Amino acid sequence: MTDEDEYFHKLDQEAKARLRAKLDAEMSEKEAEERKKLHFHKCGKCGTDMQTLIFRGIEIESCPNCGAVLLDPGELQTLAGEDQTATFRSFFSMFGSGRD
DSSP, rough: HHHHHHHHHHHHHHHHHEEEEHHHHHHHHHHHHHHHHHHTBOOOTTTOEEEEEEEETTTEOOOTTOEEEEETTHHHHHHHOOOTTTTTHHHHHHHOOOOO
16 A cells, blocks of 8 residues: 555545544434433323322422322422521532522
8 A cells, every 4th residue: 555545545534534433423312312302291100191280389200100209309408498407408418509
């Protein structure tokens, strides 16, 4: 192989690698969207579609099948009120939410 052939071969390989990376990223994004469609608004316990209910002025998701409740970040603190013992704060800091 001549230097010129090696140069163009290298350019071709780099272009293929960039295209492969782009296609992989697009595939990952597509797979993430498909997973979201499969699991969005589904009960984590039994897979049934969750129902949105208003409880004490807060929208919560509840499973009509098994009764599981899904709270968005901050909703438990809002519903429970101020935690004088810092129990919630220490509980949530264990899971890295960092919310006070």
